Amino acid sequence: MAASKQTGKRATTPPESHPRGNGDELHQQAGGSHPVMTTDQGIPVADNQNSLRQGPRGPTLLEDFILREKITHFDHERIPERIVHARGSAAHGYFELTRSLAAHTRARILTEVGVKTPVFTRFSTVAGGAGSVDTPRDVRGFAVKFYTREGNWDLVGNNIPVFFIQDAMKFPDLVHAVKMEPDRAFPQAASAHDTFWDFISLMPESMHMIMWAMSDRAIPRSLRMIEGFGVHSFRLLNEAGESTFVKFHWRPKLGIQSTVWDEALKLQSADNDFHRRDLFEAIQRGDFPEWELAVQLFTEEEADAFPFDHLDPTKIIPESLVPLQVIGRMVLDRWPDNFFAETEQVAFCPANVPPGIDFSNDPLLQGRLFSYLDTQLLRLGGPNFHQIPVNAPKCPFANHQRDGHMQMQVPKGRVAYDPSSLQEDSPRETPAGFRSHASADDGRKGRTRAESFADHYSQARMFFRSLETPEQAHLASALVFELSKVETLKVRVRTVSHLRNIDDSL
Known part of the structure; x- marks a missing residue:
């Protein structure tokens, strides 16, 4: 050929x-x-646009070899630095539940009021490398590892409640587009270039996220002043196996504060580590940052009545439809003892959930459940990365996994399989263990996307019109700046055509 x-x-x-x-x-x-x-x-x-699902709104199927090959290759493109979220800062702390959700879940982390659960929280920029600056216009990662009594729970999200794409099939394309252009290796940690806007202009589903990313939310004043979102709908399962959908929100006690673009440029010029230094110094002086954890709870029937699809990760659920309920607080009170051992080696995965929390069929979430673990196998050297102290559960854990690169434990006994009868202390499954929701997904498998995912502009319009006049001006100025760096005329024209569908004043 x-x-x-x-x-x-x-x-x-x-x-x-x-x-x-x-x-x-x-x-x-x-x-x-x-x-x-x-x-x-x-x-x-x-079809390079949709992963294989059991019906338009069903779960993504493991047999999708095209998705697995594409994401596997993407996950293994860089070593040892993270492909995305490489520039990060983190701190230890605790989570305290203040309101029980026992009616909705059997997860002890969400039912035992007053218990302080250790956490490790990492904040990050998305596009830049580990040596890039803290203050670019970018989405911020907001990842929390709860060391619960029932195993680790990783709530891995961003400071923006929606995402650029609807299907994990497109994640490698999104990141390739926003990263440095491969023939010239610039710009670093910036979206103001042709490949990003070429991709965005061909993906109308990205318009809602673009409104957030071009707003002041993408240039925060401090990591202590950003919100956090789980982005996807998850499920809570109670003792009876009944399901309630949930979205998770972190709300900073200091409130949301941002810089304007000129301030961000001055900070970047003066101190590449501004956000990291700010978080470090706040903890050192005892001014511990704190967030409230709030949830939106809704049933399958309520979800069916929404004028949008809650499984679409480019959509929010307005608080006017489902109010926030504050259920706890997180306090970060200790800086890592060693940056590499903890902040760099920490491994988050949205598939890490305790019994009582389960997944929805959000097609972006479904792909993430595979991708994070696959990435960690390469970046951290093999299947025993969970033995690194920052990743290890603080509760007992046991199974029949053996050997592998960097095995640091010494498993004893002759039994490394299940079922077995030769060893009385061999690990066994338990009726109290993790169970998946028995949903009735009815549909033919195929590379389809639900018609309910087709509205790409109404929530983008809602967000833009919710901004104050100065904030709208800042957003418009950000678009002007970004598109002024785009050399290809047709890309600029396509983008403007999308903006007119959002609000003609743009």
């Missing part, structure tokens, strides 16, 4: 090794001059 001049992966098989035929022609034709997109095994891809 003749080598393509397009950028990206291309066939490495020499032309003479493939006789000409229908299959070879198929791999040469896709929309005229473009080569056909294939998997790494040369299998043509018919």
